[in-house]
Amino acid sequence: MNIVVAMKQIPDLHQIRMRDRQPVLDDVPLTLGNIDKNALEAAVHLRDTHGGKVIALSAGSEELEDTIKEALAAGADEAFMILDDSLDNADSSVIAAVLAATIRKINDVDIILFGEGSGDNYSGQVGSRVAGILGLPQVGYASSMEVQGNSAIVTRSLEDGEEILEVELPVVIAVMADINEPRIPSVSQILKAGRKPQEVLELDDLAIEILEEPVVTESNLAPETPRKQVVVKSVDELIAVLRTEGVIGR
Amino acid sequence: MNFNLTKEQLLIQKMARDFAERYIEPVAEQIDRENKIPDEIIEGLAALDLFGIPFAEKYGGADGGYDGYVLAMEQIGKVSGGVAVTISAHSLALGAISTFGNEEQKVKYMTPGCQGQHILSFAFTEPGTGSDPKQITTTAVKDGDYYVLNGTKRFISNANFPGAIVIFARDNESGKITAFIVEKWTEGYTVSEPWDKIGQHGGQLLDVYLKDVKVPVENVLGGPGMGYPILQLGISFGKVGVSSTALGAILAAYEETLKYSKEKMHRDSSIAKFQAVQLRIADMAIKYEAARWLTYRFGCLANEVKDPRQFAKEAALTKTFVCETAVDAARVAMDIHGSYGLMNDYKVARIYRDAIIGPQIEGVSDMQKMIIAGVALSSY
Ligand SMILES: Cc1cc2nc3c(=O)[nH]c(=O)nc-3n(C[C@H](O)[C@H](O)[C@H](O)COP(=O)(O)OP(=O)(O)OC[C@H]3O[C@@H](n4cnc5c(N)ncnc54)[C@H](O)[C@@H]3O)c2cc1C
Numbered sequence: 001m002n003i004v005v006a007m008k009q010i011p012d013l014h015q016i017r018m019r020d021r022q023p024v025l026d027d028v029p030l031t032l033g034n035i036d037k038n039a040l041e042a043a044v045h046l047r048d049t050h051g052g053k054v055i056a057l058s059a060g061s062e063e064l065e066d067t068i069k070e071a072l073a074a075g076a077d078e079a080f081m082i083l084d085d086s087l088d089n090a091d092s093s094v095i096a097a098v099l100a101a102t103i104r105k106i107n108d109v110d111i112i113l114f115g116e117g118s119g120d121n122y123s124g125q126v127g128s129r130v131a132g133i134l135g136l137p138q139v140g141y142a143s144s145m146e147v148q149g150n151s152a153i154v155t156r157s158l159e160d161g162e163e164i165l166e167v168e169l170p171v172v173i174a175v176m177a178d179i180n181e182p183r184i185p186s187v188s189q190i191l192k193a194g195r196k197p198q199e200v201l202e203l204d205d206l207a208i209e210i211l212e213e214p215v216v217t218e219s220n221l222a223p224e225t226p227r228k229q230v231v232v233k234s235v236d237e238l239i240a241v242l243r244t245e246g247v248i249g250r
Numbered sequence: 251m252n253f254n255l256t257k258e259q260l261l262i263q264k265m266a267r268d269f270a271e272r273y274i275e276p277v278a279e280q281i282d283r284e285n286k287i288p289d290e291i292i293e294g295l296a297a298l299d300l301f302g303i304p305f306a307e308k309y310g311g312a313d314g315g316y317d318g319y320v321l322a323m324e325q326i327g328k329v330s331g332g333v334a335v336t337i338s339a340h341s342l343a344l345g346a347i348s349t350f351g352n353e354e355q356k357v358k359y360m361t362p363g364c365q366g367q368h369i370l371s372f373a374f375t376e377p378g379t380g381s382d383p384k385q386i387t388t389t390a391v392k393d394g395d396y397y398v399l400n401g402t403k404r405f406i407s408n409a410n411f412p413g414a415i416v417i418f419a420r421d422n423e424s425g426k427i428t429a430f431i432v433e434k435w436t437e438g439y440t441v442s443e444p445w446d447k448i449g450q451h452g453g454q455l456l457d458v459y460l461k462d463v464k465v466p467v468e469n470v471l472g473g474p475g476m477g478y479p480i481l482q483l484g485i486s487f488g489k490v491g492v493s494s495t496a497l498g499a500i501l502a503a504y505e506e507t508l509k510y511s512k513e514k515m516h517r518d519s520s521i522a523k524f525q526a527v528q529l530r531i532a533d534m535a536i537k538y539e540a541a542r543w544l545t546y547r548f549g550c551l552a553n554e555v556k557d558p559r560q561f562a563k564e565a566a567l568t569k570t571f572v573c574e575t576a577v578d579a580a581r582v583a584m585d586i587h588g589s590y591g592l593m594n595d596y597k598v599a600r601i602y603r604d605a606i607i608g609p610q611i612e613g614v615s616d617m618q619k620m621i622i623a624g625v626a627l628s629s630y
Contacts, residue, residue, distance in 0.1 A: 029260065066257040073261060184268050187299035187312035187322070190261045 001052035001147065003043040003111045005076065006099055006130070007036040009060035009067045009088065010120040021221060030067045032058070035115030037074065039175045041182040042145065043113050044075035050147055053077045055106060059098045061088045065200070072193035073185035079198045080106065082206070091215050096129030101206040103134065111152065114174040116141060121220065124174070131172035138172035139165055143179055253543070259321055262303075262314060266322035269298055270329040278330045281452035282600050285444065287333055296366025300326070300337060304552070305348055309356045310364030316487075320494045320549030324542075327498025331604030332452025334498060336369065338491025339407030339453070342612070343370035343416050346484035347431065350472035359414040359431055368413025371434065372488070373403040373458055374481055380405070381617045383427050383478050388419040388460065390428055396464045397421065397430065399438075403458040409434065409441045410454050416484075417460070418477050427477030431469045438463035449603030483558050486565035488612050490545075490552050493569050496576035496608040497545045499601055503576070503583040504534045506598045510587055521586070530582050537579060541572045563625035566618035573608030574615060580605040 011028040018024065032040075043054045056071035058064055059082040068079045082098050090098075103109055112134075114127035124140075131138035143157035152171055156163040157178075185193075203210070228245075232238045242248045255263070273294055274281075281287055295301060303319040305311025312318070319341070327334035344363050347355060347370075362368040379385035388401025399419050409415065414431050421428040432439065442457040472480050508531065511522040521527050548568040555561045580602040584591040591598045609615045 069257050070261065184265050184272075184298060185261070186297060187262055187265070187303050187314045187318060188307070190258055190265065191312065191314055191318075193261075194258070 001046065001050045001110045002055065002106070002108050003046055003052065003113060004055045004057050004080075004103055004106060004109050005036070005040045005043045005071070005113045006126065007032045007040065007056055007058045007068075007071055007115075008095075008118045008120075009058060009064050010118060013119060030063050031119075032067060032070050033115050033119035035117060035119065035175065035177045037070075037115075037182040038177050038179050039113040039115045040071055040074055040076060041180045042142075042175055043111070044183075045180065046111070046145075046147060047075075047077075052110070055080060055109075057099060057102060057106075058082075059084075059087045059090075059095055059102075061085045065198070068198070069190070069193040072196045072198075073190040074182060075185075075189075076196070078196055080201065081198065082201045082203065084203050087203075089217075092123055092125040092129060093214060094210055096126050096133060097208045097210070098203070098206060099126065100130045100133035101208045102201060103130070105201075110169045110171075111147075112136070112170070112172045114172065116174045116176050121217070127172055127174040134172075136170055136172050137167050138174070139167055140174045142173050142175045145173060145175075145179075255321070259317060262318045263321040263325060265298060266300070266325035269294060269300075270325045274326065274333055275329045278597075279600075281330055281332050282594075283451070285332075285446075285451045285454075287336065287452045291333065292366065292369075295333070295337070299364075301340060301366035301369070302344070302360075302364025304341070305344055305360060305364050309348070309360035310362070311360070312364075315549070316490050316552035317546065317549040320490060320497075320545055323491055323494035324498045324501065324545070327495035328502045329498075330452060331450040331495060331499060331600075331607070334491070334495035335450045335453035335607075336408060338488065338495055339372060340370045340413075341491050342484060342488030343372040343414065345487035346372060346416050346429070346480055347414070347471065349483060349487070350429070350476065350480050351431070355431060355469070355471070363413055369408045369411035370413045371406050371408045371411075371415040371458075372484065373406045373409070373415055373417045374485075375404045375406070377402055377404050381613060383418070383481060386418060386420055386427055388417065390419040390421040390430065390465070392421065392423050392467075395467050397428075397467065397470070399430065399432070399460045399463040399465055401460050403460070405445065405455055406441075406458045408454055409456040409458050410444070415458070416471060416480075417458075418481060421474055424475035426475035427481070428474050429471040429477045429480045430465045431471050432463060432465050436463060436465075448606060449600065450607050479558070482562055483555075485612055486555075486558070486562045487552055489565040489569040490549055492608060492612050493545045493548060493572040496569075496573040496605065497541050499576040499605040499608070500534075500538050500541055500572070500579045502601050503579040503598065503605070504531075504538050506601065507531060507534060507583045507586045510583075510590075510598075527586060530586060534579050534582060537575045541575045544568050545572055559625055560629075563622050566613070566621040569612065570609070570615050570618040570622070573605075576605040576608055 012031045015028050016023045047054050054076045056076035056079040117124040139154045141156045142154045145154045151166050151168050154165050299312035302311035303314040304316045307313045363370045390397040415434050417430045438461040440459045445455040512520045514521045583598045587598050
């Protein structure tokens with residue numbers, strides 16, 4: 001069984017500082033998205049149970065050749081990388097087109113795993129878009145999964161309950177962070193990562209047309225909420241103020 | 251000159267930090283109280299290759315170099331001096347076998363050690379001396395295919411775990427110090443109760459009694475009479491572990507200080523507003539960076555030792571600076587914590603009790619300075 005895990009290269013969120021309400025990204029080490037690591041762990045687990053191969057797939061800037069070692073250390077058997085400096089900040093539609101075109105080049109893919117959202121933007125679109133382009137069924141919010149014969153049994157964790165689906169392979173699945181706890185790779189796994197098979201592609205190798213960026217991100221700060229700054233001295237006064245503001249019933 | 255860590259080095263550092271924070275930190279206080287490292291921690295360390303980072307893969311090691319070892323040990327030392335000293339003393343013995351052992355000895359004694367099934371020991375110190383090989387009184391008398399060892403070894407780390415122990419004794423043929431690889435718990439090998447030391451709890455420290463212990467001739471390490479060079483170079487490698495452990499203590503003291511100085515309130519704001527507190531924080535930051543790069547450099551030097559004497563000097567100066575800085579940093583951290591720092595409920599008390607050990611082990615600081623001055627004067 002071949003499992004592709006799509007993993008995004010992002011700045012290490014623990015090491016980002018803020019200046020003038022903007023993240024400072026210079027010299028911040030790159031890593032792979034946190035939930036993507038859960039997706040990888042899920043893939044490794046499936047491979048260990050059913051055999052086959054785990055293929056890490058990522059599109060990003062040149063540094064990816066180093067960053068991808070994290071996935072290879074944590075259990076991926078090989079990696080497919082599409083390198084281009086424009087890809088680090090590319091729009092979800094571009095990334096989806098690039099990933100889908102690359103997946104077409106990989107033989108016999110049974111499961112394509114995504115993290116529910118990327119560690120930086122969390123727009124959560126790429127998985128669905130890839131499924132759309134490839135014409136595959138997709139399941140989101142997966143909190144557990146297993147494979148039986150030619151189908152995947154996936155539990156989706158939804159706001160008001162759980163849903164268990166049986167889907168025929170090949171399938172696209174987006175996992176949640178609580179699906180597992182990613183393993184810590186050992187020293188030898190880390191040191192051997194760089195020696196595992198790696199396929200490097202450039203945008204020209206993929207027969208896709210990249211459109212003008214349809215979406216421009218202007219800011220990813222939380223919207224500012226104006227504060228009323230009302231000071232009260234007693235509970236009665238607080239209730240009165242909340243009433244006047246219409247926050248609680250009259 | 252390039253001060254950037256490679257991706258592999260960063261990942262080794264992160265691996266050790268993750269393991270230390272996720273698994274050791276929650277039991278660090280328990281390890282301190284009970285003077286025992288839980289078996290699951292030992293197994294976890296073994297699974298991540300932390301008992302054999304710098305050693306060759308063909309002997310069970312991870313081939314991660316002393317640079318990788320330093321990075322991992324700093325993170326382990328940061329959360330538990332007791333766990334770090336256990337690995338450090340074990341790696342000291344492995345390092346001696348790796349450098350001076352023959353193929354057969356390496357395969358037999360290093361492999362289970364690097365894989366963490368055995369935890370090794372290195373026994374030089376005796377009740378009479380911990381610094382002067384001339385005063386070693388343990389004897390080895392040759393009897394056919396065996397040597398018979400008698401004597402007492404003091405303050406021996408890991409002496410109660412299974413595995414090999416490198417023992418230094420005066421042999422009756424050469425009249426010199428010879429190193430022997432002995433299997434612990436062999437007939438005639440017994441140990442004392444563990445010493446109740448001030449800190450680095452969890453690290454096991456015992457006296458070893460050798461009564462007519464028979465050691466096959468093939469277990470001589472590096473040849474008869476070679477004990478002194480083995481001791482010197484072995485201890486130089488051992489200082490990588492001791493220095494990294496102390497480096498972790500500096501980082502821990504520094505972080506506890508930053509945290510506490512922001513938490514502890516004076517009137518309406520934290521004590522971090524005081525310049526006196528800020529100056530101490532600045533001093534710690536300076537010292538941590540200095541100690542860090544000295545230790546990382548030492549790890550890189552240990553990967554490729556050309557001149558053992560020069561290496562001994564580098565080892566001595568790194569170990570002295572970093573271990574003494576750890577004591578300073580821990581003491582300053584105590585100042586910032588006021589009386590709370592004296593309470594065992596506070597992590598800083600443990601950091602202090604752990605740090606104070608560094609300058610006194612694997613050669614006291616005074617002896618280190620004699621090595622440094624000796625090499626410096628003779629090569630001028
Ligand atoms: C936690 C811990 C773990 C240890 N693990 C091990 C281990 O695994 N294996 C092992 O063999 N040992 C181990 N030891 C022992 C330790 O390495 C020795 O105790 C240490 O080297 C110091 O020896 P000493 O106590 O005999 O001090 P001494 O040699 O007696 O030194 C005491 C003081 O005397 C002075 N002094 C001594 N000699 C000279 C001189 N020639 N010139 C000038 N001044 C001098 C110095 O000021 C020195 O500080 C351990 C100790 C501890 C606390």
